[in-house]
Amino acid sequence: DAKTTQPPSMDCAEGRAANLPCNHSTISGNEYVYWYRQIHSQGPQYIIHGLKNNETNEMASLIITEDRKSSTLILPHATLRDTAVYYCIVSDYNFNKFYFGSGTKLNVKP
Amino acid sequence: DVKVTQSSRYLVKRTGEKVFLECVQDMDHENMFWYRQDPGLGLRLIYFSYDVKMKEKGDIPEGYSVSREKKERFSLILESASTNQTSMYLCASSGDRGPVEKLFFGSGTQLSVL
Helix, strand or coil: CCCCECCCEEEEECCCCEEEEEECCCCCCCCEEEEEEECCCCCCEEEEEECCCCEECCCCEEEECCCCCEEEEEECCCCHHHCEEEEEEEECCCCCCCCCCCCEEEEEEC | CCCEEECCCEEEECCCCCEEEEEEECCCCCEEEEEEEECCCEEEEEEEECCCCCCEECCCCCCEEEEEEECCEEEEEECCCCHHHCEEEEEEEECCCCCCCCCEECCCEEEEEC
């Protein structure tokens, strides 16, 4: 599975959009991009996934570049409860395995 | 909502003890996973299972074994606990057959081996 690179930490003001980047330059054509987050002392929680097109759900938006080598998770109006570690994962379903790296620690500040 | 329940939130064991970590999911999911999480290392896959009585090694299976006698239950076994197995253990399940993989996680078991 392709590896991902994320910044170790980011800050965001409450109410503003949080844009979390992820590089996955070795992604292959059948690998999806997934985002999960882990709030302190809880298990990771699924946020969103995509293959080629941009995606939006009630939690976030996912923007994938045309060459698919990078993506951005957007939390449109960050709240203090969005403070968490965010993991970007690329995976081929044939392996049924996910590789969680160290993620990005998002600090939402009042 | 999918519920993945881990039997203990905190566990303290002695070196050499046999330790069982239990995980139950209530959504009839085919796939179940055990991860451990350590500071600076992220989540690492220990074992996973596609079906009852089926298991596959993940990235760090040494020192662990698993059991899946029933579809809803996946147990992680530390045959002889050691201090380097002190960690947060996370169980997950997934019902997807591909290509999308949504994992549902339990709240974790913080295991301390003294």
